[in-house]
Amino acid sequence: MISIIIPVFNEEKVIVQTIAEVKKSLASMGQPHEIIVVNDGSQDQSGTILKKVQGIKLITHINNKGYGASLKSGIRVAQGEKILITDADGTYPIERIPDLITKSSEFDMVVGARSSENVPLLRKPAKKILSMLANFLTGRIIPDLNSGMRIFNKDLALEFFHLFPNGFSFTTTITLAALTNNYSVEYVPIEYHKRIGKSTISPWNFFEFAALIVRLVMYFNPLKFFLTPGILLLIGGAGFGIWEVVQQRNLGEFPILLVITGLQICFLGLIADLIVKSRNARVK
Numbered sequence: 620m621i622s623i624i625i626p627v628f629n630e631e632k633v634i635v636q637t638i639a640e641v642k643k644s645l646a647s648m649g650q651p652h653e654i655i656v657v658n659d660g661s662q663d664q665s666g667t668i669l670k671k672v673q674g675i676k677l678i679t680h681i682n683n684k685g686y687g688a689s690l691k692s693g694i695r696v697a698q699g700e701k702i703l704i705t706d707a708d709g710t711y712p713i714e715r716i717p718d719l720i721t722k723s724s725e726f727d728m729v730v731g732a733r734s735s736e737n738v739p740l741l742r743k744p745a746k747k748i749l750s751m752l753a754n755f756l757t758g759r760i761i762p763d764l765n766s767g768m769r770i771f772n773k774d775l776a777l778e779f780f781h782l783f784p785n786g787f788s789f790t791t792t793i794t795l796a797a798l799t800n801n802y803s804v805e806y807v808p809i810e811y812h813k814r815i816g817k818s819t820i821s822p823w824n825f826f827e828f829a830a831l832i833v834r835l836v837m838y839f840n841p842l843k844f845f846l847t848p849g850i851l852l853l854i855g856g857a858g859f860g861i862w863e864v865v866q867q868r869n870l871g872e873f874p875i876l877l878v879i880t881g882l883q884i885c886f887l888g889l890i891a892d893l894i895v896k897s898r899n900a901r902v903k
Contacts, residue, residue, distance in 0.1 A: 620651045621720060621770070622699030626689035627656060630707040631664040638672055640713035641705070648717050653698060656707075657689040687789035694776050703770040704790075710812050711768040718807055723770045727802040730794070731768035733811035749828050753791075756836040756843055757798045762806045765790040765828075775802060782838075788831045795832065799839035841895060845888025852881030 623641055627634055638654065645652050654675045658666045660683035669677055678692050690704060701723055705711050715731060722729040753764050767790055776783075779796040783789050797804050837844050856877025864870055 620653070620699040621645075621701045621703055622653050622655055622693070622697035622773075623703045623705070623716075624655045624657065624690055624693030624697065625705060625707050626659055626686055626693070627661060627665050627669065627707045628659045628683060628686075628689075629661050629663045629665060631661075631668055633709045634665055634707050635668060635672065637705075637707045637709060637713065638675060641716065642674065644713050644716045648720065650717075650720060655693040655697060657693050659683050659685070659689045685785035686787050687783050687792075688785035690789050691780070691783055691785075694773070694780070697773060700773055701770055702773050702776055705768045712810050712812070715768075715807070715809050719768070719770045722805055722807060725803075726805040727775050728769060728771035728793070728797050728804045730763060730766050730804065730806050731809040732763035732806040733766055734808045749832065752829065753795065753832050756832060756840070757795060758843070759798055761794065761798070762808075764794055768809065771797070782835070784831070786827070788828060791828055791831060792835060795835045796839070799836060837891070839895065841891035842888045845884050845891065849881045849884035849888060852877050852884065854881075856881060 625637065625641070638656065641654060655678065656669055656675045657678045657680065658669055659680045666679060669675070676696065678696065680689065680692070694702060703716065703719065705713065705716070711731065719729045719731060750761065750764055753761050765787070769790070771793065775797060776793065779793065782796060783792055794804070833844065856874045859877065860870055860874030863874060
């Protein structure tokens with residue numbers, strides 16, 4: 620059985636259409652399923668409309684708690700072994716749901732990778748920087764870091780449930796958690812349509828996402844975070860020291876300081892890595 624979770628915040632113009640498309644897509648497969656719709660404190664007519672829709676399990680937040688909080692509310696009551704999430708704003712191709720479900724039998728998580736995302740010009744550089752940072756820290760090319768259309772095992776979500784934020788970083792968190800813990804993740808190219816309604820993501824979310832990426836990688840793989848700057852400082856200090864000795868016949872304090880700092884950072888990374896491995900061993 621698959622549980623489909625659809626978070627809703629002020630989507631009165633498109634929510635009925637989205638649910639109808641989900642039902643139609645799943646009916647074509649004959650797939651046992653439940654549709655969980657979370658009304659996250661909508662201020663328009665979404666709540667009233669959803670109360671009239673048949674064949675869904677409706678969860679209502681009195682106040683707006685956030686995208687991640689909505690998904691967590693859905694996961695708590697979900698009865699399916701697999702969780703499929705998608706947005707209510709008409710941006711994701713609902714007709715591709717069967718493709719994700721079919722692939723999900725082979726992987727722990729299958730993500731719809733947006734091939735033509737409609738990103739505002741001002742947000743493109745920030746999104747590129749975040750992708751490069753995530754790729755470097757995970758050691759893998761991530762086609763789409765925070766796609767909101769994906770299917771994953773419920774057990775995977777429950778394992779990292781305590782890490783999921785209430786905001787938009789839910790998808791980024793589960794992506795990094797899965798990749799840094801050797802879960803199998805597959806990406807399926809999908810189209811991405813123009814949003815119906817106004818987006819609530821602001822440019823300031825860039826800093827939140829960047830901090831989250833660093834924090835999660837330090838939580839799961841701190842050696843990856845500390846080792847690179849530590850080695851760079853060691854090499855830089857050693858090289859600068861050699862240059863001073865050869866050119867000036869004198870070794871100054873600065874290269875020594877660089878080498879010591881580099882060693883400290885490397886050892887800090889090793890200690891943090893040992894702590895993480897010890898924690899994981901106790902959990903298992």
